[in-house]
Amino acid sequence: MSRRAVAPNPRSPFADADPAYRHIYPQLSLFPDPEPGVLALMACDGVAVIPTEPLEDINPESLPDGLCPACLEAVRAGRPAHRSDGDTVSRTPCRQCESLTSRDGLCVLCRQEAHDQWWSANHDSVPGPAAPAQRDA
Numbered sequence: 001m002s003r004r005a006v007a008p009n010p011r012s013p014f015a016d017a018d019p020a021y022r023h024i025y026p027q028l029s030l031f032p033d034p035e036p037g038v039l040a041l042m043a044c045d046g047v048a049v050i051p052t053e054p055l056e057d058i059n060p061e062s063l064p065d066g067l068c069p070a071c072l073e074a075v076r077a078g079r080p081a082h083r084s085d086g087d088t089v090s091r092t093p094c095r096q097c098e099s100l101t102s103r104d105g106l107c108v109l110c111r112q113e114a115h116d117q118w119w120s121a122n123h124d125s126v127p128g129p130a131a132p133a134q135r136d137a
């Protein structure tokens with residue numbers, strides 16, 4: 001039996017999920033899948049870049065190598081992990097927007113914003129709409 005291996009998510013200085021693993025994007029029926037290149041919240045509660053090639057349907061009987069164990073655990077449990085739950089994690093104000101975050105002083109939304117700028121400055125062909133997103137309103 002041959003085991004496939006999956007490549008880790010694309011790198012970003014603003015991702016905080018473990019860069020050694022491929023993370024699983026939780027399928028939320030209310031939201032369309034994010035575009036490749038976008039920084040998104042993964043099942044393990046880390047943020048990682050959506051890769052161009054989506055994971056095929058994962059067969060629990062023959063999982064490919066390289067998947068994030070925390071993501072797998074969350075998928076098996078049927079709900080995303082929330083590592084920021086409880087009092088054990090200290091929260092600090094985000095240095096951009098001052099909302100409390102457990103992510104090293106930069107919240108998910110500000111990470112996504114900073115990542116978008118970094119990504120378009122470092123990648124010539126950004127998939128997705130050409131018009132800048134108007135999210136500041």
Ligand SMILES: [Zn+2]
Nearest residue numbers: 023044068071
């Ligand atoms: Zn993960």
Ligand SMILES: [Zn+2]
Nearest residue numbers: 094097107110
């Ligand atoms: Zn923020």
